[in-house]
Amino acid sequence: MAVLDILDTLAPIREKVEARERLDFEDGLALMETDDLLALGELADLARRVRGGGDEVYFVQNLYLNQTNVCRVKCKFCAFAKTQKQEDSYTIGADELVEDAVAQYELANYTEIHCVNGENPHVDLEFYADVLRKLKAALPDVHLKFYTASEIHHMSKLEGCTHDEVLRVLKDAGLGSLPGGGAEIFAPRVRQLIAPGKEPAEEWFHIHDTAHKMGIPTHCTLLYGHVETYEERVDHMLRLRAQQDATGGFLAFIPLAFHPENTVFERRGFKFTTGADDLKMAAVSRLVLDNIPNIKAYWIMMGMPMAQLALHFGSNDVQGTVVREKIFQAAGATSGTEQKIPELVRFIKDAGRIPVQRDTLYNELHRW
Ligand code: SF4
Structure with a gap:
């Protein structure tokens, strides 16, 4: 009987996937609610292949930087932010940051810098533009993936100008793309509970919409x-899908598992997500987000073995070498902060897939 129930739930969705029909809210919910994890993974893998995906699994060689951990917002899920007065707060000027990035480049020869920060009320737009300009001058071939939509919104408030104006200044200074952070969950009920100081979802979308129309891709x-x-x-994913229909500028979707350590939620007894939930999110996002080509299994958050499994649940990207990640480490991630290329290649090959090193824009650089 249980098997029949499972077949009844997923069979109509499978038919839609095979016919390349779009899934709706009810389908998304049925996928979230199924306990048949293996069937879900198989369906997500089918969706990936039906839409043209091959055996390639991508990664990028990247350096993570944070200019400042000073933040005015106080999101309840965050273990990274500090106030200016706290001993371990920091704000790094452009010259020091560039010197560090150049030294790391000589060691690791990365192709991308990923940089996100606290929303520091003690700096101005020039603080952000200056570092982009100096990095671009020092490392002209490196793609600068800098600043979440929340940070862009913060800069527009600091400077008293529009999102469009901030993005133009940053693009002229060398900005290549935006990371995807700050989205959290778009539903106002959840935002109010976990991040009451953060801008509403509409602002997040306005910034990504503006960036896409300006030719800046985002995540x-x-x-x-x-x-x-x-x-x-599911509502969150459908809103992203609608935005992608409108502007097509999302390069990839990254499901981020919440890490409660060192946050208010840890004191309230919240635990890390389970492997089953991580795999479910990979699969459902692949199935629902039919117009976003890449779904990442972010190994630094889920650990490399689970990321490897996610490659059979719809994911096709393991993010990158991630030199010096600080945000998930502050919240208790135990996966280390760096994965050397031979290790990434080994994990991907062992999952039966073809490792491909890419640049930020998914141009192929090397395959094994
Ligand atoms: S998540 Fe970002 S905006 Fe929220 S408190 Fe942390 S650093 Fe600040």
Whole structure:
């Protein structure tokens, strides 16, 4: 009987996937609610292949930088932010940051810098533009993936100008793309509970919409495993899908598992997400987000063995070498902060896939 129930739930969705029909809210919810994890993974892998995906699994060689951990917002899920007065707060000027990035480049020869920060009220737009300009001058071939939509919104408030104006200044200074952070969960109920100081979802979308229309590609995320419902996860994905229909500028979707350590939620007894939930998110996002080509299994958050499994649940990208990640480490991630290329290649090959090193824009650089 249980098997029949499972077949009844997923069979109509499989038919839609095979016919390349779009899944709706109810389908998304049925996928979230299924307990048949293996069937879900198989369906997500089918969707990936039906839409033209091959055996390639991508990664990028990247350096993570944070200019400042000083933040005015106080999101309840965050273990990274500090106030200016706290002993371990920091704000690094452009010259020091560039010197460090150049030294790391000589060691690791990365192709991308990924940089996100606290929303520091003690700096101005020039603080951000200056570092882009100096990095571009020092490392002209490196792609600068800098500043979440929340940070762009913060800069527009600091400077009293529009999102469009901030993005133009940053683009002229060398900005290549935006990371996907700040999305959290778009539902106002959840935002109010976990990040009451953060701008509403509409601002996040306005910034990505503006960036896409300006020719700046971006990434998108969903933070799961806290107080959100399955309905709110699916709603979040459908909003991203609608934006992608309109502007097509999302390069990849990254489901982010919530890490409660060192946050308010740890004191309230929240635990890390389970492997089953991580795999479910990979699969459902692949199935629902039919117009976003790349779904990442972010190994630094889920650990490399689970990321490897996610490659059979719809994911096709393991992010990168990630030199010096600080945000998930502050919240208790135990996966280390760096994965050497031979290790990434080994994991991908062992999953039966073809490792491909890419640049930020998914141009192939090398395959094994
Ligand atoms: S998540 Fe970002 S905006 Fe929120 S408190 Fe942390 S650093 Fe600040």
